[in-house]
Amino acid sequence: MGRKFFVGGNWKCNGTIEEVKKIVSTLNDSKAPPQDVVVVVSPPFVFLPLVQSLLRPDFQVAAQNCWVKKGGAFTGEVSAEILVNLGIPWVILGHSERRSLLGESNEFVGDKVAYALSQGLKVIACVGETLEQREAGSTVDVVAAQTKAIAERISDWKNIVVAYEPVWAIGTGKVATPDQAQEVHSELRKWLTDNVNAEVAESTRIIYGGSVNGANSKELAAQLDIDGFLVGGASLKPEFVYIINSATEKVAAI
Numbered sequence: 001m002g003r004k005f006f007v008g009g010n011w012k013c014n015g016t017i018e019e020v021k022k023i024v025s026t027l028n029d030s031k032a033p034p035q036d037v038v039v040v041v042s043p044p045f046v047f048l049p050l051v052q053s054l055l056r057p058d059f060q061v062a063a064q065n066c067w068v069k070k071g072g073a074f075t076g077e078v079s080a081e082i083l084v085n086l087g088i089p090w091v092i093l094g095h096s097e098r099r100s101l102l103g104e105s106n107e108f109v110g111d112k113v114a115y116a117l118s119q120g121l122k123v124i125a126c127v128g129e130t131l132e133q134r135e136a137g138s139t140v141d142v143v144a145a146q147t148k149a150i151a152e153r154i155s156d157w158k159n160i161v162v163a164y165e166p167v168w169a170i171g172t173g174k175v176a177t178p179d180q181a182q183e184v185h186s187e188l189r190k191w192l193t194d195n196v197n198a199e200v201a202e203s204t205r206i207i208y209g210g211s212v213n214g215a216n217s218k219e220l221a222a223q224l225d226i227d228g229f230l231v232g233g234a235s236l237k238p239e240f241v242y243i244i245n246s247a248t249e250k251v252a253a254i
């Protein structure tokens with residue numbers, strides 16, 4: 001299996017200069033296994049240059065969003081071109097907080113993903129169902145529709161990581177069980193096989209997000225179709241290092 005384990009830390013709208021320096025210092029001092037894991041941290045826009053300048057070179061940074069098309073007269077937005085100019089390699093798109101709070105539709109997210117890729121960014125594309133959708137039995141339909149809106153707009157999947165983040169598990173402390181997560185990851189991979197192609201399905205990393213912490217990461221990492229994590233709250237704490245090191249669980253399971 002050629003999918004290198006991937007651990008993203010989404011700091012969301014958190015941090016002061018002092019806190020940022022402390023988190024980076026903890027990461028820089030950690031013994032992560034770079035041969036087994038890709039580590040990408042995503043601070044708020046304004047901290048990106050600082051984090052990039054301080055962070056160890058084997059870890060990377062991601063923006064938490066970018067504008068849907070070429071920059072210009074779009075007050076308050078940050079374009080893909082600006083991120084590229086700053087040397088930011090990754091961007092998180094389609095996070096459920098933006099989908100729900102800012103009304104980002106599947107199509108809008110698909111357009112953003114396509115534009116970001118066209119500018120040379122790598123994308124962590126988030127999908128996931130709400131509790132109501134899960135209880136209505138429509139989880140697979142929801143994540144398939146979100147993935148389809150991306151698939152219809154792109155032709156090359158090599159710079160995409162798909163993050164499955166059930167909305168009910170985000171920031172709630174209510175993590176999906178390893179079986180629940182594995183089931184959706186497996187369905188997503190099947191969707192990619194049926195609707196894109198087998199090569200993309202086999203090579204695309206599908207990572208899990210939603211209340212991942214140092215106590216549950218190893219068991220989740222051992223699941224066949226879980227290729228890493230997108231971590232929120234715990235990425236602000238020293239336990240993030242433990243989550244990064246759960247990559248060794250995956251290597252052992254292969």
Ligand SMILES: O=C[C@H](O)COP(=O)(O)O
Binds near residue numbers: 210211212234
């Ligand atoms: O992007 C990360 C997810 O929203 C997960 O956040 P959380 O780990 O705080 O639940």
